[in-house]
Amino acid sequence: MALLSSGKTGAGSSVLGQRTAPAATTGRLGGLMGNYDKGENRGITSGLSLRKTAKISDEEFAQLSAFIYEKTGISIPDKRKYLLENRLGSRLKELGLNSFKEYYDFLRLDRNKTLEMDKLCEKVTTNETSFYRDIRQLNIFQNDILKEFIKAQEAAGKKEIFIWSAGCSSGEEPYTLAIMISEVLGMSIIGWNIRIAANDLSPAMLAKAREGLYTEYSLRTTPKGIVAKYFDKEGEDYRIKSRVKKLINFGPINLSDAAALKRVPKSHIVFCRNVIIYFDDPMKQGVISAFYDNLVPGGYLFLGHSESIHKLSTAFKPVLKPGGMCYRKEG
Numbered sequence: 001m002a003l004l005s006s007g008k009t010g011a012g013s014s015v016l017g018q019r020t021a022p023a024a025t026t027g028r029l030g031g032l033m034g035n036y037d038k039g040e041n042r043g044i045t046s047g048l049s050l051r052k053t054a055k056i057s058d059e060e061f062a063q064l065s066a067f068i069y070e071k072t073g074i075s076i077p078d079k080r081k082y083l084l085e086n087r088l089g090s091r092l093k094e095l096g097l098n099s100f101k102e103y104y105d106f107l108r109l110d111r112n113k114t115l116e117m118d119k120l121c122e123k124v125t126t127n128e129t130s131f132y133r134d135i136r137q138l139n140i141f142q143n144d145i146l147k148e149f150i151k152a153q154e155a156a157g158k159k160e161i162f163i164w165s166a167g168c169s170s171g172e173e174p175y176t177l178a179i180m181i182s183e184v185l186g187m188s189i190i191g192w193n194i195r196i197a198a199n200d201l202s203p204a205m206l207a208k209a210r211e212g213l214y215t216e217y218s219l220r221t222t223p224k225g226i227v228a229k230y231f232d233k234e235g236e237d238y239r240i241k242s243r244v245k246k247l248i249n250f251g252p253i254n255l256s257d258a259a260a261l262k263r264v265p266k267s268h269i270v271f272c273r274n275v276i277i278y279f280d281d282p283m284k285q286g287v288i289s290a291f292y293d294n295l296v297p298g299g300y301l302f303l304g305h306s307e308s309i310h311k312l313s314t315a316f317k318p319v320l321k322p323g324g325m326c327y328r329k330e331g
């Protein structure tokens, strides 16, 4: 299960700074102080009463975190209790709910709970990503693994490359991989069958990925020549070209759903970077084992630079290269 991150820059972090709102916008919250921190109003001298932030009790936290774990596999340790409180506090306000208990009941009983589950996932995950993120590791992918793999495939008469980008967020990672494949193959890409399966828990991130429109900030570490070649300028933003887009299939997958992971088509290379860092050990083990089963013999696994399977799995062989590493499924 994924652990709630304190993410400094991800989508979820945007709610972290939210504290109070004018009483005029509080709807039915006004006067319901029992669950709110009256202390937050100290020092306000305007005479306006500000909307209070709901406090989560230990019992509410236990209920809600167990529910989140059961439905999404995301695990929130006790020390992140107040982060959950902050992130979901704004949602309670939007819904006009007075306590986390009410929110818990709403999640369990509401007929539109799929929609609310999506919102909940957005609040408890960190979606930070960018094009050409961790360039040293990506260079290993492009210059070592991919080039060698393409040669081996050509020698075997199998012009196909199947990649799985698990936890792809808003698409920057799989698009980067598709661009790198395009760079290596050049014009000969026409004769190749390339498929990148890109999955995430968050429907909002997947919608953004499918849209394929990015700000300059998403491209801040992307070589200028690559931006010019693979993107069309649209106002201030950049749209990925359709010849890159068509190499990728975006879809929802919860990495805690073992049955769904089994249905992902076999891959030559799996990318799951900056995702398992938020998982606890049993969840990491389940996911790594699913990647192992998904990979063809001789396939490669790329994790984030601060993620390791050292204590979790001996099935993969570490492949050490200057500037980074990946793992190989022996076969």
Ligand SMILES: C[S@@+](CC[C@H](N)C(=O)[O-])C[C@H]1O[C@@H](n2cnc3c(N)ncnc32)[C@H](O)[C@@H]1O
Pocket (backbone or CB within 6 Å): 001, 002, 072, 073, 074, 125, 126, 127, 128, 129, 130, 133, 166, 167, 168, 169, 170, 173, 199, 200, 201, 202, 205, 253, 254, 255, 256, 272, 273, 274, 275, 304
């Ligand atoms: C920090 S982003 C990493 C994005 C990209 N891999 C990268 O390295 O730039 C982590 C992503 O993992 C997704 N995620 C977290 N837990 C997940 C789960 N249980 N199943 C699927 N995706 C999950 C989040 O929604 C988020 O988009």
